[in-house]
Amino acid sequence: MRVSPQKARLVLDLIKGRRVEDALNTLIFTKKRVAATVEKLLRSALENANYLSSEKGLDVNVDNLYVKRAVANDGPRMKRIRPAPMGRAYHYVRRISHIEIELAERGKNGEALANVAGAERVSGASPSKPRTKARGKAPAGKSKAKIAKKFSGAR
Numbered sequence: 001m002r003v004s005p006q007k008a009r010l011v012l013d014l015i016k017g018r019r020v021e022d023a024l025n026t027l028i029f030t031k032k033r034v035a036a037t038v039e040k041l042l043r044s045a046l047e048n049a050n051y052l053s054s055e056k057g058l059d060v061n062v063d064n065l066y067v068k069r070a071v072a073n074d075g076p077r078m079k080r081i082r083p084a085p086m087g088r089a090y091h092y093v094r095r096i097s098h099i100e101i102e103l104a105e106r107g108k109n110g111e112a113l114a115n116v117a118g119a120e121r122v123s124g125a126s127p128s129k130p131r132t133k134a135r136g137k138a139p140a141g142k143s144k145a146k147i148a149k150k151f152s153g154a155r
């Protein structure tokens with residue numbers, strides 16, 4: 001969506017942890033431009049949950065759904081140039097956000113029973129795989145002390 005993630009997070013923070021009905025009512029009366037898009041995405045996630053309960057046979061009670069997770073991540077940035085006085089140019093960045101909303105069914109004690117995810121962008125990583133940091137190898141060859149000794153001598 002073509003709005004900065006910071007502005008989208010302002011609206012998403014209003015609906016985190018709320019029931020879907022309350023979140024929709026909040027979004028309807030929010031005076032932010034991004035609220036209409038978030039409302040559309042939330043309705044899409046709700047329809048996905050309804051589809052899962054009716055067509056796929058997954059036992060999801062649509063009335064007990066709440067917004068488990070709502071995230072706005074950075075997307076690609078568009079770099080633009082605006083004319084400035086005296087033949088110069090000002091550079092600015094148009095930011096794009098990826099909005100993800102995850103719904104879950106709340107049980108009698110309040111814990112999550114089932115998850116339904118609705119996202120504008122779906123990441124390709126599998127959640128079962130643990131993530132590991134890539135570690136770079138140390139450069140082979142001479143150590144820093146030998147290189148410093150070499151260059152510290154007289155010429």
